[in-house]
Amino acid sequence: MGVVRRLRCLDQAMFPDLLVRTLERELRGAASVLDVGCGEGGPLLCLPKRARLTGLDGHAPSLEKLRASGRYDELVFAPLDQAPFLAGSFDTVVCLDVIEHFTKPQAMALITLLERWAARKVVLATPNGFLAQRSYDANPFQEHKCGFSTAELRALGYRVHGIRGPKFLRGELGQVRFRPKFLWHRISGALQPLTWVWPQGAFGLVAVKESSKT
Numbered sequence: 213m214g215v216v217r218r219l220r221c222l223d224q225a226m227f228p229d230l231l232v233r234t235l236e237r238e239l240r241g242a243a244s245v246l247d248v249g250c251g252e253g254g255p256l257l258c259l260p261k262r263a264r265l266t267g268l269d270g271h272a273p274s275l276e277k278l279r280a281s282g283r284y285d286e287l288v289f290a291p292l293d294q295a296p297f298l299a300g301s302f303d304t305v306v307c308l309d310v311i312e313h314f315t316k317p318q319a320m321a322l323i324t325l326l327e328r329w330a331a332r333k334v335v336l337a338t339p340n341g342f343l344a345q346r347s348y349d350a351n352p353f354q355e356h357k358c359g360f361s362t363a364e365l366r367a368l369g370y371r372v373h374g375i376r377g378p379k380f381l382r383g384e385l386g387q388v389r390f391r392p393k394f395l396w397h398r399i400s401g402a403l404q405p406l407t408w409v410w411p412q413g414a415f416g417l418v419a420v421k422e423s424s425k426t
Contacts, residue, residue, distance in 0.1 A: 227401025230375045230408060231337055232258045234418050235306065238335050239263065242303040246329060248292055248322075249310030250284070252277045256306065266302070268295050271353055293322055297329045300423075305330040308337040316358040323368065327423065336370065336419040340411065345384050362411045365419045374407035374414025376400070382415045 232255050239245060242263045247256055250267035251274045266286045269275050275287050288295060292310070305326045311319040326334045342359030362372045376386060377400030383389045390396045400415075407414035 227398065227404065229255070229258070230373070230404055231255050231308070231416070231418055234373070234375075234420070235259060235335065238333060238420055239304055239306075242332065244302045244304075246297070246302040246305045247284075248295075248305060248307040248326060249313075250275075250278060250287075253281055253283070254308055256308075257281065257283055263303070268292060293318070293325060295325075295329075299328045300331040301329050303330070303332045304335065305333075306335045308335075309339075311336065311360065312338050312343065312356045312358055313353055314357055319358055319360070327421065330423050332423050334370075334421045334423070336365070336417075337375070338417055338419075339386075340374070340379055340414050340417050343384065360417070362417060365417065368421070370419035370421045372411050372417055372419045373409070374411035374416070375404070375418050376407075376414065376416040377403050378407055378413055379415045386415065 235255055236259055239259070239262070244264045245256075245266070247265065247267045250269050251271065256265065261283055265284050266288065267275065267278060267284045268288045268290065270289070270291045272289055275289055278284060279287055290296070307322075307326055311322060314322060323336070326336075338360050339356075341361055343356055345354065345356040347354045365372045376382065381388055381390065381396055381400045388396045388400065411417055
């Protein structure tokens with residue numbers, strides 16, 4: 213095993229991705245999962261496939277790239293707020309780093325839809341507050357238009373934790389702001405336990421809400 217690969221494995225062991233760990237825990241026992249705004253694939257690709265997995269996205273090139281992974285049972289191309297799903301169609305609905313790409317009224321309407329589609333729970337991930345981000349990769353949907361705070365998500369009934377370390381260490385696209393980056397990346401990872409329990413100071417938020425249907 214090369215030196216770089218050894219260091220990467222050591223990093224993963226010492227500073228695990230808390231979003232991936234949260235998904236692993238919250239998806240346990242789910243028979244069906246909807247990944248809203250799945251794009252080219254994200255943290256769900258890091259997990260063993262145990263449930264029927266459906267992806268929804270409005271950017272066709274991203275869906276074609278994801279299709280090649282063979283991990284999703286179904287991919288649906290449609291605007292996120294116009295998907296043809298009935299209430300309670302999925303055990304769990306996951307929406308990761310998506311709601312910030314809408315205006316606040318549009319994001320609130322989308323959250324209402326997510327909760328309608330979920331029979332058991334909704335899992336959201338989003339930056340902590342507004343994070344400026346321009347479109348990239350020829351995908352206009354990548355622009356950020358709003359932000360959510362811990363207090364706002366809790367007011368909606370979500371359990372909220374902090375992920376990706378302290379907010380002040382990261383900027384656009386979640387990149388570490390300071391040099392040497394390898395050092396500050398590890399400092400960010402080491403501080404994750406603190407920001408997990410103090411999400412107000414975290415770069416990102418993961419929020420979970422159990423459905424009233426259960």
